[in-house]
Every structure is written in C-alpha cells, then in structure tokens.
Amino acid sequence: MGDAEAFTREFLPLYHPVPPARPGVCRICHSGPNDSEATGGPWATCASCKRTTENLYGHTEHVVPISLTAKDTQLYDIVVRKRDPAGRRKRSDFLAATVACFYRRHAACLQGLAGGPFTLVATIPSTRTERPIEAFHTMPQVVGKVGALARLHRPLLLEADDRLATVLAGRRSHRAAFRVRGDGLAGARVLLVDDLFVSGAHAQSAASRLIENGAAAVVVLVVARLINPASRDPYSARIWRESHDRPFSFDRCCVSDHQAATGAGRAS
Ligand SMILES: [Zn+2]
Ligand SMILES: [Zn+2]
Structure with missing residues (x-):
C-alpha cells in the first residue's frame, strides 16, 4: 500500500469530515439522529446507539468513523459495492488505502481510546441478508493490505450466526449474533474494522461478544458512517451541512479533532 497517499488524494472530495x-x-x-422528541434537545447518544447498546453483555463507547456519508453519494456506492472507485482500481484497494492513510496518522488516537496498543485486529463478518456473497470476505482482505494491521489480524475471530441475521438487519443488536473462534481474548485490546456503520447493530453485537469473551477494550474503526440528512432530527442535517463546510483532511479525526504533526499546518 505504498501508494495509499497518492491513491486517496485522488478521492479526497468523496470523504466528509466527522465531527x-x-x-x-x-x-x-459521532453523528445523529440525535433529537429527543420529549425535550427537543440533543441526547448524549443518538437514537441508534441508544437502541443498539441496550440489552447486550457489554458495548463499546468508541466508534471512530473516517468519513461521513449519505445515500446517493459516490462514497456510499463504493462502500456498498454498487460501483468501483475507478475502472482500474478495486474496492478493496480503495478501502485499504483509506484505512492505511487514517491509521498512519491516528493510531495513537485509537490506542488512547483502547487504553494501550492493540493486541488484536478483527473484522465484522457480513450477515447473509445484506451483502452479495462475493462481498463477504472484503474486510479481511482490506485489513490484510494494511501492514500495521495485518500482523495483528485474526481473520476467523468472529463468525456470524446467520439465525440472527434478520435481527441485525432490523437494526437491533444481539449478544449472540456473533460467535468467537478460538481463545486468547482475555485482556485483549481489539480494533474492530468495518466498512460501513449504519445503526451499529453489527458493531455493538460484535463488541459485546468480544467483551463477553474477555476483551479488555474494543474500538471500532469504520470507513464511513451513514447519516440521513433528510431526517426530521435537525442535528443530522446540521452535521451533514457542516461536513461540507470544510474540506476533508486525513490529518483530522473525530477523536481529538487535531491536525497531525505531519500535516501542512493548522487550519484556522
Ligand atoms: Zn450514535
Ligand atoms: Zn486523531
């Protein structure tokens, strides 16, 4: 992935900064919908996270999207495999370059959330109802292309229980939606990598299972967080609008909103 920087530069207009x-x-x-109907004021967590973190063994408080996205955007179409990023490039290369560029700058931010360096990298398996069969194994491939993550990756750590696929498809989490293969999770700090975060049902179900099996910390890194700018909740529309008001830069992240020292300087 030596050309990850050059590759992603070409696609910078597709990404949108995450607040x-x-x-x-x-x-x-780091998004919405986030409007409490009772008070009109914002919740501390969005409606999806509220729903998907209930009734689990445990959940993660740490989801780090690299970009926001909405339906009917190029980024969304690439992530859900409706199109390739460019004729000569593969979707997995695009996702790997995106993760590599981000991780290179923000490994310390992510490790800070985990309480120390990651000891394992895992991917969230797709469930049968939602993806074409050929897309099943994309994320393990993606992680395999990112040098810093590949050496910690345990490809078969998580396995979907397809009997619960319809629960997840309904944007509900379930503590038994994934199984863990093997052991060695006691005290582990796990980076869970996925392509798209919609409700968090998959990510939180997977996090719950890892925690139940002994993981000390789970941080979820996702390429894109889907939001609905047309939501009745005014916060979603504002988050989406703001994400167009300033250009995306890999030097920033939603953890500390800093500019990495490698950046060209501080934006004012
Ligand atoms: Zn949320
Ligand atoms: Zn950062």
Whole structure:
C-alpha cells in the first residue's frame, strides 16, 4: 500500500469530515439522529446507539468513523459495492488505502481510546441478508493490505450466526449474533474494522461478544458512517451541512479533532 497517499488524494472530495462529540453529536458514533422528541434537545447518544447498546453483555463507547456519508453519494456506492472507485482500481484497494492513510496518522488516537496498543485486529463478518456473497470476505482482505494491521489480524475471530441475521438487519443488536473462534481474548485490546456503520447493530453485537469473551477494550474503526440528512432530527442535517463546510483532511479525526504533526499546518 505504498501508494495509499497518492491513491486517496485522488478521492479526497468523496470523504466528509466527522465531527467530534458534542451536544447534538452522538458521543459514541459521532453523528445523529440525535433529537429527543420529549425535550427537543440533543441526547448524549443518538437514537441508534441508544437502541443498539441496550440489552447486550457489554458495548463499546468508541466508534471512530473516517468519513461521513449519505445515500446517493459516490462514497456510499463504493462502500456498498454498487460501483468501483475507478475502472482500474478495486474496492478493496480503495478501502485499504483509506484505512492505511487514517491509521498512519491516528493510531495513537485509537490506542488512547483502547487504553494501550492493540493486541488484536478483527473484522465484522457480513450477515447473509445484506451483502452479495462475493462481498463477504472484503474486510479481511482490506485489513490484510494494511501492514500495521495485518500482523495483528485474526481473520476467523468472529463468525456470524446467520439465525440472527434478520435481527441485525432490523437494526437491533444481539449478544449472540456473533460467535468467537478460538481463545486468547482475555485482556485483549481489539480494533474492530468495518466498512460501513449504519445503526451499529453489527458493531455493538460484535463488541459485546468480544467483551463477553474477555476483551479488555474494543474500538471500532469504520470507513464511513451513514447519516440521513433528510431526517426530521435537525442535528443530522446540521452535521451533514457542516461536513461540507470544510474540506476533508486525513490529518483530522473525530477523536481529538487535531491536525497531525505531519500535516501542512493548522487550519484556522
Ligand atoms: Zn450514535
Ligand atoms: Zn486523531
């Protein structure tokens, strides 16, 4: 992935910056919908995260999207495999370059959330109802192309229980939706990598299972967080609008919203 920087530069207009947590921006997934109907004021977590973190063995408070996205955008179409990023490039190369560029700058931010360096990298298996069969194994491939993550990757760590696929498809989490293969999770700090975060049902179900099997910390890194700018909730529309007001840069992240030292300087 030596050309990850050059590769992603070509696609910078496709990404949209993710805001740090604040009132109106969910502290877990950094987006919305986030409007409490009772008070009209923002919740600390969005409606999806509220629903998907209930009734689990445990959940993660740490979801780090690299970009926001909405339906009917190029990024969304690439992530859900409706199209390739460019004729000569593969979707997995695009995703790997995106993850590599981000991880290179923000490994310390992610490790800070985990309480130390990651000891394992895992991917979230797709469930049968939602993806074409050929897309099943994309994320293990993607992680395999990112040098810093490949050496910690345990490809078969998580396995979907397809009997619960319809629960996840309904945007509900379930503590038994995934099984863990093998052991060695006691005290592990796990980076869970996925392509798209919609409700968090998959990510939180997977996190729950890892925690139940002994993981000390789970941080979820996703390429894109889907939001609905047309939501009745005013916070989603504002988050989406703001994400167009400033250009995306790999030097920033939603954890600390800093500019990495490698950047060309501080944007004001
Ligand atoms: Zn959320
Ligand atoms: Zn960062």
